[in-house]
Amino acid sequence: MLRAKFGNGPPDPEDIAQQAFMRYAEAELAQPPDNPKAFVYTIARNLIIDAHRVQSRQEQLIDDIFAEVGMLPLNESSAESCLLEGERMQMVERAVASLPAKQQELIVASRLRGETYQQIAARTGYSLGDISRNIERAHTAIQTMLQAWEDGQQQSMVQQREYL
Amino acid sequence: MKIHNDIQQQARHWLVVLHSGQASAQQWQQFKAWLQQDSRHQQSYRDAELLWRQSTYTETVAEQVATLPTSTPKRRQALWWLAACVALLALLLPFVPTPPEKQMFSTARGQIQTFRLEDGSSLTLGGDSMAEVSLSKHARQVVLKKGDGVFDVAPDPQRPFVVAVRHNQIRVLGTLFDVQQTGERVQVSVAHGRVEVSQNNQTQLLTDNQAVVLAPQGISAVTALGAGQFANWRQHRFNFEDSTLQDVISVINRYGKVNLKLSHPSLATQRLTAAFRLDQLEQMLDALQLSHNIHWHQDPQGVIWLSI
Numbered sequence: 001m002l003r004a005k006f007g008n009g010p011p012d013p014e015d016i017a018q019q020a021f022m023r024y025a026e027a028e029l030a031q032p033p034d035n036p037k038a039f040v041y042t043i044a045r046n047l048i049i050d051a052h053r054v055q056s057r058q059e060q061l062i063d064d065i066f067a068e069v070g071m072l073p074l075n076e077s078s079a080e081s082c083l084l085e086g087e088r089m090q091m092v093e094r095a096v097a098s099l100p101a102k103q104q105e106l107i108v109a110s111r112l113r114g115e116t117y118q119q120i121a122a123r124t125g126y127s128l129g130d131i132s133r134n135i136e137r138a139h140t141a142i143q144t145m146l147q148a149w150e151d152g153q154q155q156s157m158v159q160q161r162e163y164l
Numbered sequence: 165m166k167i168h169n170d171i172q173q174q175a176r177h178w179l180v181v182l183h184s185g186q187a188s189a190q191q192w193q194q195f196k197a198w199l200q201q202d203s204r205h206q207q208s209y210r211d212a213e214l215l216w217r218q219s220t221y222t223e224t225v226a227e228q229v230a231t232l233p234t235s236t237p238k239r240r241q242a243l244w245w246l247a248a249c250v251a252l253l254a255l256l257l258p259f260v261p262t263p264p265e266k267q268m269f270s271t272a273r274g275q276i277q278t279f280r281l282e283d284g285s286s287l288t289l290g291g292d293s294m295a296e297v298s299l300s301k302h303a304r305q306v307v308l309k310k311g312d313g314v315f316d317v318a319p320d321p322q323r324p325f326v327v328a329v330r331h332n333q334i335r336v337l338g339t340l341f342d343v344q345q346t347g348e349r350v351q352v353s354v355a356h357g358r359v360e361v362s363q364n365n366q367t368q369l370l371t372d373n374q375a376v377v378l379a380p381q382g383i384s385a386v387t388a389l390g391a392g393q394f395a396n397w398r399q400h401r402f403n404f405e406d407s408t409l410q411d412v413i414s415v416i417n418r419y420g421k422v423n424l425k426l427s428h429p430s431l432a433t434q435r436l437t438a439a440f441r442l443d444q445l446e447q448m449l450d451a452l453q454l455s456h457n458i459h460w461h462q463d464p465q466g467v468i469w470l471s472i
Contacts, residue, residue: 057185067194068196070466081307091223092215092219104224136177
């Protein structure tokens with residue numbers, strides 16, 4: 001399945017599949033996922049994204065500043081976050097899928113290829129202002145959808161307060 | 165606690181600027197100052213940045229991976245270099261002195277890390293924790309000097325695996341179990357396998373999903389571990405049942421980057437039951453205000469003070 005979709009690699013689809021199963025086994029989930037097959041696929045897919053992703057210098061700088069001001073490090077690492085925050089990641093998934101094609105293209109350019117806005121502008125012909133605006137819109141849309149979902153979760157928080 | 169809309173917009177503005185690749189040194193400085201100004205700025209930016217990074221791990225982005233060139237010449241070159249380095253390392257390896265028998269592993273505040281041991285076992289240490297490991301032909305001994313640890317022990321009937329913590333001994337053959345220290349209290353939880361816990365002349369056998377608390381006055385009754393309760397600290401989730409406030413804040417201080425302090429010593433013995441995630445700390449503190457009338461505020465140095 002991985003090979004059909006992502007080709008022969010690198011990374012080798014067999015290695016990825018094996019790693020994905022290992023992570024799944026190590027996860028000790030509180031309850032088994034509804035669809036283990038889809039779940040392992042997600043882990044594998046995220047490992048492949050990681051293998052192709054170009055980490056930008058900006059990201060490193062942001063991580064450094066987080067450490068300097070004493071903030072907790074971001075633990076966005078692919079496999080982990082999809083294990084711990086299954087439902088949340090599904091919402092992010094849906095939100096990104098519902099964005100206009102142009103905004104999706106910008107996410108791929110910035111997030112996957114690690115391109116600067118200038119590089120994107122040179123390749124696509126979009127203006128810098130246009131790129132900034134669309135990235136801002138994309139982020140707003142995802143965050144708004146996620147917050148609407150989290151507000152739905154608030155009820156469980158209320159329960160927790162009473163418990164406390 | 166809901167973050168004010170303005171702050172969320174500022175955070176998003178910073179996100180767009182910083183990820184442009186064109187932010188000036190001055191802008192980076194301003195960003196850092198903005199974060200330091202207010203803990204709500206930090207929280208809001210953290211949320212925004214996390215979300216942006218997570219947007220990478222979606223089907224939409226994965227579709228594009230399939231269309232990327234798979235192996236650029238540059239990458240291949242890098243692989244050759246890597247191969248050469250590995251070969252060189254293999255040549256040098258026989259000359260590296262064998263490691264000493266005792267190995268120390270430790271973590272900083274807010275850090276959780278997994279270490280692989282030579283016998284195939286692994287050890288995950290919680291925040292601000294320390295363990296001394298010695299592996300010999302006949303025995304495997306770990307002294308958990310500070311903090312919490314999850315032990316995933318490789319089966320080896322010839323070499324029992326013994327964990328010493330305070331005055332307690334935990335003896336295992338092959339299993340996954342967790343040791344948490346809070347004040348003088350040591351909690352041992354077993355995910356699977358068999359573990360023998362002993363203190364002075366008292367011993368207790370634990371198996372799958374069982375836990376006990378070891379206190380100076382003895383070993384507690386065995387309790388059943390609820391679903392999803394095993395070693396939650398690895399996900400920054402904490403459950404406290406009828407614990408003292410002092411114990412709760414000492415755990416938070418070990419795992420978080422925050423510093424919680426009591427403005428009056430009488431608060432230390434207040435008892436509470438709470439379940440929360442570390443990133444929901446503010447909500448937890450707000451709830452504490454409602455339930456126990458304990459107030460909190462953050463001083464300019466970032467220390468969070470709890471007061472009556």
